[in-house]
Amino acid sequence: MLSSRRLIPSLLLGLGGILALNACSQKTTSGVTSDQKAPQPAQAAKVATYQVPVDYFTLDNGLKVVLSPDKTAPKVVVAVYYGVGFRNEPRNRTGYAHLFEHLMFQGSQNLPKGEFDKIVQSSGGINNGSTRFDFTNYFEIVPSHKLETLLWVEGDRMRSVALTPASLENQQGVVKNEVKVNVLNQPYGGFPWLDMPQYANKNWHNAHNFYGDLKDLDAATLEDAESFFKTFYAPNNAALVVVGDFTPAEAKTWIKKYFDSIPKATLPAKVDLTEPRQEKEQRFTKDDKLATKPALAFAYHMPDKNTPEYYAMGLLDQILIQGKDSRLYQALVQERGYTGSVSGGINSGLGNMFNYNGPMLWDGSLVYDKNVSTDSVVAVLDREIQKLDKEGVSQELLDLAIVKMRSRLYDQVSQLYGFGKADLLASFALFENDPKRINQLESEFRKVTPELIQKTLREYLRPTNRTILTINPLAKS
Structure with a gap:
């Protein structure tokens, strides 16, 4: 973010971990004993959740x-x-x-x-x-x-x-x-x-x-x-x-x-932020005189906010790039050793997937070794997305993504003595006139099905919806 000062983040208050642990205790069909019934999707949506007073x-x-x-x-x-x-x-x-x-x-x-x-x-x-x-x-x-x-x-x-x-x-x-x-x-x-x-x-x-x-x-x-x-x-x-x-x-x-006595203003017309549908992959290279290693970033245009596909992309983000169990971390760091880390997400550099109001990108980036080609990195990205498309997203994988999202969401709510909660409440009030949406997010993610995940992947994670930016390092290592 562009900020006038810098803050040292405080420790999270732990609410997210507790809620995530509760979510993990819900068994999928494969773990159901003879005297238990597998939770149906409609029932899963009724799981008790933490409610933020609004x-x-x-x-x-x-x-x-x-x-x-x-x-x-x-x-x-x-x-x-x-x-x-x-x-x-x-x-x-x-x-x-x-x-x-x-x-x-x-x-x-x-x-x-x-x-x-x-x-x-x-x-x-x-x-x-x-x-x-x-x-x-x-x-x-x-x-x-x-x-x-x-x-x-x-x-x-x-x-x-x-x-x-x-x-x-x-x-x-x-x-x-x-x-x-x-x-x-x-x-x-x-x-x-x-x-x-x-x-x-x-x-x-x-x-x-x-x-x-x-x-x-x-x-x-x-x-x-x-x-x-x-x-x-x-x-x-x-x-x-x-x-x-x-x-x-x-x-x-x-x-x-x-x-109450501060006068209101006549606000200007809203800016048209519309982005055209991208139909062809874009690739760019930027010279960096201070960098010693090459770097690569990829970005895909997001679905419109608050659509079913938007929530599906939030879960694809968890599957593909969030955490050390993510597909891209495993493929690029653990299996091939191209890099030491992969970062990214939805609105990753300037907030989170909830505090914006217009077109947005899902992106990822990494700094990698000079002996690795750009095409090799892109090939891994394509392979992991194609694997998800071909094999589909199982209910087990979807459930895990929901647990990760749930934990991340409640970490946000409890962050910095409640500032994370204030951020969500302010964003939902400002953009949607509905701060109570903070209590509906989990149910929206629980509506996502494996079929919707696959449909979203095919439409939004296609190579023709992608921009690749590479850093050409000019400094000597």
């Missing part, structure tokens, strides 16, 4: 609010998600959404620059922000008694961020330096999370340099910043989520107090 309402100014109390620890997460990301930024202003994320940390109407951080850090909390494809988010994790203070702070900068020529110039320099450090002066910089969308997509909104060209960053003006704020940073283009140890009635009172 209290959802909208203020008169259009601000979507989600409250999810959790007494596990005396902490609260406050997260504000704005419906603007890379795909909304203006032409000739590449990287602008990320630049503006930085500007939101430069002070507000009642808080000079640096005071926001002091409030959070003096209480033992942490705060951060990031820019993604379809949103920019800001969040704080603080002791519970600081909730009202943080709601006031977020309301203050939503109402009136401090934009000055000095702050703009300062943050242009910070972002340009970030580009140089993280991309231009780094081996494999931007590979593949920044590179692949530019090669695989055709629509400019999906395919431009999200980090920003240096000339575009230099060209941004204070008038651009003020217009961007008035256009996108309005309550009717945002979702506010509170997760953790708090009293909902009290939180509602504070939220109305600090956000």
Whole structure:
């Protein structure tokens, strides 16, 4: 992700492991004793699941609010998600959404620059922000008694961020330096999370340099910043989520107090993000003067979000690339030793399969030995996909993929004192007006059948729907 700060991830709270263990205890037909009945698909969908509390309402100014109390620890997460990301930024202003994320940390109407951080850090909390494809988010994790203070702070900068020529110039320099450090002066910089969308997509909104060209960053003006704020940073283009140890009635009172009077804006028409159907494989090579080994990334266009095929791709992702038991890890690392690791997934470089709102790629990448040819790596990829197509996906393999997905999902829910939960709730509120979807995800994956898996594989994992990007290393090892 493009982020103004870096966080050290906390240990997961363990909920995912417990739920996964429960899922593993459900036997398939082959393990049923004479006095047991094999669970039917309809019955499997009724398996008791962990339910996230969701209290959802909208203020008169259009601000979507989600409250999810959790007494596990005396902490609260406050997260504000704005419906603007890379795909909304203006032409000739590449990287602008990320630049503006930085500007939101430069002070507000009642808080000079640096005071926001002091409030959070003096209480033992942490705060951060990031820019993604379809949103920019800001969040704080603080002791519970600081909730009202943080709601006031977020309301203050939503109402009136401090934009000055000095702050703009300062943050242009910070972002340009970030580009140089993280991309231009780094081996494999931007590979593949920044590179692949530019090669695989055709629509400019999906395919431009999200980090920003240096000339575009230099060209941004204070008038651009003020217009961007008035256009996108309005309550009717945002979702506010509170997760953790708090009293909902009290939180509602504070939220109305600090956000209700912020005026709504007239939002622009939604950007057309449509991608044409890909009918021919694309292959590209990129020289890297700092890389010492070749690297390869592959990407396939995803099914539309929330379709049956979308959930099937989520399970194919688990089968093919997630974990050391995945087909590609076993084939490329364990069996052939081409590489030490394979990574990837759905929206893998900038989030997860739930927190986006438009066309998306399923991708994977690896750095491999110089004595291995690109065609050899691609041949392994083709072989594993063709093997799944030919042999089909057994119910046993599908059940295992569901267990892995279930564990991964609940790891997400419990991550970082509930921030992972806040991320899902905010995304579902912002994009679908339905944060309660968080409690329906498992049942959606359980609807997937082996037949749907195979149908999805044949349509979306075909070579003609694929882009291959290789890194040509120019540095001496």
